[in-house]
Amino acid sequence: MVRRIAVVGAGQAGLQVALGLLGAGGYEVTVVAARTPAQVRGGAVMSTQAMFGPALRVERAAGLDLWEGQAPGVRSVDAVLVPEPGLRALEFTMTLDDPAQSVDQRVKTARWLELVEERGGRVEYRELDLAGLRELAAANELTVVAAGRGELAGIFERDAARSPFDAPQRRLAALYAHGVGAPDPAAGPRARMHAVPGVGELYLQPALTLSGPCDILLWEALPGSGFDCFADRPDGAEQLRRMRELMAEHLPWEAELWARAEPTDAGGSLYGALTPVVRRPVAELGGGVAVWGIGDAVVVNDPITGQGANSAARAAEAYLRAIVERGDGPFTAAWMAGVFEEFWERHARHGVALTAALLTMPDHLQAVFAAAAEHEAVARRLANTYAEPADHAAWLATPELVGAYLATVG
Template identity: 55%
Template sequence: MRAIAIVGAGQAGLQLAHGLLAGGYDVTVVSDRTPEQIRAGRVMSTQIMFGPALGLERAAGLNAWDGKAPGITALQATVWDPPGRPSLRFTGRFDEEAQSVDQRVKMADWLDLYEARGGRVEYGAADGRRVAALAASHDLTLVAAGRGDLARLFPRDRARSPYDRPQRSLACIYLHGVGHRPEYPAPHARSNLTPEAGEMFVIPALTTGGLCDIVFFEGVPGGPYDCWQDRPGPAACLARTLELLRRYAPAEYELCRGAEPTDARCTLYGAVTPTVRRPVAEVSKGRYVLGMADTVVVNDPVTGQGSNNAARCAARYLRAIKERGTAPFDRAWMERTFDTFWDHAQYATEFTNTMLQPPPEHVQRLLAAAARCPAIAHRFVNGYADPADFRHWLTDPEAAAAYLAEIREP
């Protein structure tokens, strides 16, 4: 029985821990909070998981929220230019339903289930010294602790990290009582772009108090959505949200003006510097640890790839660990294992970095065409579930021109 330690109890760490436990490994998870503390804490993300990532959860027996969380059937995109006036709008249906579950619910339940299945959890904060001690006493140690201090163990990969600062100011609030467009009554997410302000999203979700919607701002630095430095409480956050929507996305204001915060800890603020890091860190002489998910590949949440990348990372690492058998988990193996994750994550990263910039001319043409052509809208929306497809038609100008020409043919 090989001993494996996982530092971090989020999407990637816990999904991998459950898979390893089921495979007969001796697994220790290090979590900085208990399930009770997670449930009572502040919201942690604006997660949305698309069909392929949800399929990985179902295969692992971790799909506890099917039939409870809203099945998100479509994405509606609106561009407000000039502010307050829609210049284009299109809706695309997902081939597989998406889902958003408050991580206070999900991670707490997964921790409880892991312990009920016989898994070992060590509670308490981990620093570099503790990670080194784990690496000395386990066959393999993985760090899945997100963007915190432990991420600094892994050097920044400059060639894959074009940004050295956040590209958006982030704010979200979980709300009860948000309306939905009558022309599309099934649960659907909504994306609103105002070039001078940034993006605003509405995501149907399940939270600690039942069904809700997440309203999420991605503010261009210095723009009108970049106004959350004081980190207001839920009531003040909602009031500011409504004022912004009234001015920049009035149709959304009408749907949100009767809403109420879900709880006292339903707001989240921050900023993310998109970064790719080297996947292996030497924590003591000759001892190495392997980074997972957004510890080593962190994207801005503008494209909703975080939880999806994490699920894919956990699945690919699990397969690599099982295939390794009794051979050592050496540095070369760690590098190759990360490469299997990067095979997908590179496309999510490219798509996200593209969407953080003012849309180039070929992307503008594609979005305008999506408003007229349901086939383009469908392909764009389903690219969120599999960003690898975007390289064939969205992120490359020549491929975009060829695709538009193909669509126009009789």
């Protein structure tokens, strides 16, 4: 028996599910994507994705990590607190147990779309509105919606109890660049993060883009602060000019490293703001037809902790396993909701909690960062909580947990 399944959206979660189903056999898979591979490669960057070890293992197990050895492997993150312009008040290095990797989503999405067709799937390149979604869902036994923006994202109801914010907490500006210097070239690829109280954060990470290795710079600006100066959406050259000015004022050591930098390409810059939100995973379309949300369609995190692509990969793994284990059983709304609940409890809730904590920096989390500057073990555990956010509940979630843990390393 061949089961018909449709996937709407061509990002990390949707394409990973589609390719997994094609690999499992017994499924007729249709992907609806808004853009062709050529259009994706020729468009603008979509994110500042960083894949940590656990999510990369999921990709490798599925045969989908096609850029190992090409994308820089990042094992450490240098962290700096800058309480006033030019002052490095607190510094430490966080070491990951397994290297992280960042591949421009234009590279990954385009190639994965091609793989869907190469492996026997069908890809329809078109925009899909609500009426089109109803028609698609009626023609398939299961429809997975991985589109996190636009009209279709609005079909999934906001879960107020799980959504910690009702407005963007940062305004985001990202730039992909070549020619960025390294603080210590002999140390290998390293990510860097700078916290500037009252202004925002700056993240830098090595990555792989269309033209080869590069560096990604991400500004996380507090709304209305001095970092929040990109709302007019300047092109990459102007964005870089402004970023250099901000670095010269606040982070002069970074300004030196960016003196010869250039945007990677005309589409190498990005500006936006998003509200972290959790939505209910099932949308009823009427007539007994329901669709199932995944990835950014239902769980949206601010990129301050790098959870987006990682959560999507882990969701795709959980959904794929559940679909295959379902056999020829019906894909009911209750079953969809149950699969999501299991994923929420095991993984997603921890990423949401960790991200909310980093956005608000309560006193007990500030104490952890201070301790990380004194104790390598604290810095390492902090780094690996980004990679496996379930550990947040074991030591970071409350002042009592933090106090008990720090007492063991003090």
